[in-house]
Amino acid sequence: MSDELVLYTNPMSRGRIARWMLEEVGAPYRAEILGFGPPMKGAYKAVNPMGKVPALKHGDMVVTECAAICAYLADAFPQAGLAPEPGSKLRGPYYRWLFFGAGPTEAAVSNKALGFEVPADRARMIGYGSFTDVMDTLEQAVTAGEYLLGDRFSAADVYLGSQILWGLQFGSIEKRPAFDAYGKRISGRPAALRADEIDDALIAEQQKQA
Template sequence: MTAALTLYTNPMSRGRITRWMLEETGVPYDVRVLDYGTTMKAPEYLAINPMGKVPALRHGDLVVTEAAAICAYLADAFPAAGLAPALADPARGTYYRWLFFAAGPLEAAVSNKALGVDVPPERRALVGYGCMADVLDTLEGAIAGKDYLLGATFSAADVYVGAQVSWGLQFGTIEARPAFAAYAERLEARPACRRASAADDALMPPSA
């Protein structure tokens, strides 16, 4: 695919995940930095993402939003990067499982914790993730004793899950278990992750 790639982002957003994913693909891309409440809500951008939030990715005439979807899309759009198992590979199911586990139960549980929402036991069936302890135990079981979610093979699922783990550890919304710390450390050492972080850090406001 030779169509131009444009990332709409803000350095204080989930756009950091998609920049990391783009760096992992090795494909050139342009960046448009938007500001909360102004350019992110302007008619020009709302025509791209009516939600008025970032990230969004334009690939030629196609627009993809939601960080997990962008990661999955890029892995398939640029298969030479080897960031997703082939469709016929049984590991494809495991890849989908953890990518969307992080986009669903993990992110919901972490968001509720950050907001101070404590779901009572009798209402846990309504929230999709049950309770934080179950989410974290499940996640720990997925990464303990191996380098990546697919074992020895890094994938786009590690980009999305790893970003969630790193942020959770940084901001205290994910319990600092040894397996999580080791996983985050491995991922943060990847050259693509370091390049993406440096690029976004350079865009941060001085007071941030």
């Protein structure tokens, strides 16, 4: 596709995940930086009715939700090699970890950060079971190989890996040696470093203007 890529984001948001994915893809894109509050709740809601970032516009197509953006870009730019071929043996695990990040990990970490503990006798009512279940599953995932798909880096590492990195930084994910080692493996990628440099510079500029 030759249509313009536009990322709607804020450097202090989950938009950092989408920017990292765009840097991995390597396709040219333009970023629209939105402030929190009114800027996201006004005309921008025509792009994303939720009034949240990130959102990705590719020509006339709009994609929201970080996992969906990562999956979309991986399929739209297959030359980047960030998704296994449909029908391959790695396609199932690829989907598994993308959705594990968007479902159990997101919910468990958010609830933990808000101080909500699932009562033991109600754990079966919650999709993720317990916070410990999620942490143990994540630990198994990042120790089975160099990346979530073994020796192959994918969009699943961008998405779920970002959640692990943020969780370690802000204390919402347990500090386990396996998470630290995995985080170091993925955060040193050239695309991740470029994305961080861009967003960190935007944060510094915003702070100057405040």
